[in-house]
Amino acid sequence: xxxxxxxxxxxxxxxxxxxxxxxxxxxxxxxxxxxxxxxxxxxxxxxxxxxxxxxxxxxxxxxxxxxxxxxxxxxxxxxxxxxxxxxxxxxxxxxxxxxxxxxxxxxxxxxxxxxxxxxxxxxxxxxxxxxxxxxxxxxxxxxxxxxxxxxxxxxxxxxxxxxxxxxxxxxxxxxxxxxxxxxxxxxxxxxxxxxxxxxxxxxxxxxxxxxxxxxxxxxxxxxxxxxxxxxxxxxxxxxxxxxxxxxxxxxxxxxxxxxxxxxxxxxxxxxxxxxxxxxxxxxxxxxxxxxxxxxxxxxxxxxxxxxxxxxxxxxxxxxxxxx
Amino acid sequence: xxxxxxxxxxxxxxxxxxxxxxxxxxxxxxxxxxxxxxxxxxxxxxxxxxxxxxxxxxxxxxxxxxxxxxxxxxxxxxxxxxxxxxxxxxxxxxxxxxxxxxxxxxxxxxxxxxxxxxxxxxxxxxxxxxxxxxxxxxxxxxxxxxxxxxxxxxxxxxxxxxxxxxxxxxxxxxxxxxxxxxxxxxxxxxxxxxxxxxxxxxxxxxxxxxxxxxxxxxxxxxxxxxxxxxxxxxxxxxxxxxxxxxxxxxxxxx
Numbered sequence: 001x002x003x004x005x006x007x008x009x010x011x012x013x014x015x016x017x018x019x020x021x022x023x024x025x026x027x028x029x030x031x032x033x034x035x036x037x038x039x040x041x042x043x044x045x046x047x048x049x050x051x052x053x054x055x056x057x058x059x060x061x062x063x064x065x066x067x068x069x070x071x072x073x074x075x076x077x078x079x080x081x082x083x084x085x086x087x088x089x090x091x092x093x094x095x096x097x098x099x100x101x102x103x104x105x106x107x108x109x110x111x112x113x114x115x116x117x118x119x120x121x122x123x124x125x126x127x128x129x130x131x132x133x134x135x136x137x138x139x140x141x142x143x144x145x146x147x148x149x150x151x152x153x154x155x156x157x158x159x160x161x162x163x164x165x166x167x168x169x170x171x172x173x174x175x176x177x178x179x180x181x182x183x184x185x186x187x188x189x190x191x192x193x194x195x196x197x198x199x200x201x202x203x204x205x206x207x208x209x210x211x212x213x214x215x216x217x218x219x220x221x222x223x224x225x226x227x228x229x230x231x232x233x234x235x236x237x238x239x240x241x242x243x244x245x246x247x248x249x250x251x252x253x254x255x256x257x258x259x260x261x262x263x264x265x266x267x268x269x270x271x272x273x274x275x276x277x278x279x280x281x282x283x284x285x286x287x288x289x290x291x292x293x294x295x296x297x298x299x300x301x302x303x304x305x306x307x308x309x310x311x312x313x314x315x316x317x318x319x320x321x322x323x
Numbered sequence: 324x325x326x327x328x329x330x331x332x333x334x335x336x337x338x339x340x341x342x343x344x345x346x347x348x349x350x351x352x353x354x355x356x357x358x359x360x361x362x363x364x365x366x367x368x369x370x371x372x373x374x375x376x377x378x379x380x381x382x383x384x385x386x387x388x389x390x391x392x393x394x395x396x397x398x399x400x401x402x403x404x405x406x407x408x409x410x411x412x413x414x415x416x417x418x419x420x421x422x423x424x425x426x427x428x429x430x431x432x433x434x435x436x437x438x439x440x441x442x443x444x445x446x447x448x449x450x451x452x453x454x455x456x457x458x459x460x461x462x463x464x465x466x467x468x469x470x471x472x473x474x475x476x477x478x479x480x481x482x483x484x485x486x487x488x489x490x491x492x493x494x495x496x497x498x499x500x501x502x503x504x505x506x507x508x509x510x511x512x513x514x515x516x517x518x519x520x521x522x523x524x525x526x527x528x529x530x531x532x533x534x535x536x537x538x539x540x541x542x543x544x545x546x547x548x549x550x551x552x553x554x555x556x557x558x559x560x561x562x563x564x565x566x567x568x569x570x571x572x573x574x575x576x577x
Contacts, residue, residue: 075461119444119446145540191481194484258445302566315563
């Protein structure tokens, strides 16, 4: 019988991704309920140091896949190594974060081991002795509960910020796993790092977003300054992206990024249905807009009807005074 | 060069979703579109054809209505289309990918393009699965693509930056927003599209026996609608002060 819940640990620049710890913490409860060992799977170069911290988040065992060729993520290298390990050990479940590399890896591994994969899940429960996942589809307009009844391992990718990363003092057993990276067909020619002090949009706890009301690219300075005070990420609506004021990778919405921060501050955003789809799972929404009829006020927890160029700099001062 | 684009028909982004009496998604009266990410893939295919010549084939798994999406791609400039009836109501990513891969394996292709995800189920896995079945390399979330001398050089988005990846053809490339601006079909294109070949086949015809889904949907539910909260009255300085207080004391965010 397949044994063990496995969680893929994604790391970048020597840092474990927050979502990996969230998935590990959430899986601790499921592992106990189902009587499974909780294993972290950590591929990379020079990752041993990171392996020791995983016990703190509930891992019983850490499979370390250490190799120079795993220094940077490649679809083939990572998928071959992990699919091989899965075939060897036959875990009950294999879970990972719905990140850019996580999605890449998940699709390949799922097909290599011919199993089902539930993507972008926001909840995980144990029902009738099996793992059941809830995921938003149609950009959050519907939720579907799904399971993988027969094929193993059960695979799911989890949306960042869906669970809390909780410390759970354990001493994990560290295992150097044998693995094969096989033929890597994706040759990395260049990696360009964006130098930014700000968190990733999809992982951020606070996001300040600007829309059509920003009027020009220069005006983004106003919300960037607020974001800096809050340690927030900066997002944008499609209108601002299509106007060419900010790059595509800042877009929040149905054809942009899906985000679930604790606080989302929408500045000069009207609240088109496609934008609401991308940020609707934010825990608290603040809207600042001149138009009292703007759709965004229908979903906002707190709204200010006013000119963002008046309000945002004042907000910055207010937050500065008590943060 | 032979270019194949995998295309999915999805609900329009403005569609409101209702459930049927037995708790399934109601598709009655919903307008359907080409998945926007697949539209980027069609556009990129047309650009490659304009540069190097060749043929663009668009392929979709779906019911009869998916012809409309294929016809639109033909109107944009694709040369021919293929619609595959999966032969089952319930299609998960495993079935879709298996059927598509089987159909593609009978075609002559140098490059396969698709959107990185569909905006309906956001699964982001069919393209990757097809690549795996066909044993070709994949590069996902591509925002820039150059194809030359049997190689594709693709710039893709990664967290915290971007990377440039080179793969040998044939390869699977998935499109991210920013790759291009899809063209609108011209009237001439729409007229021409009517005469272009629309092949129809079934999963059984391409050699896929009955498949069962790996993933089972247990239930669908509509989210609790968010309610409008407080609108903070007053001039900007007072409103800003009050908002900061509410976020601190009521919402307890700071």
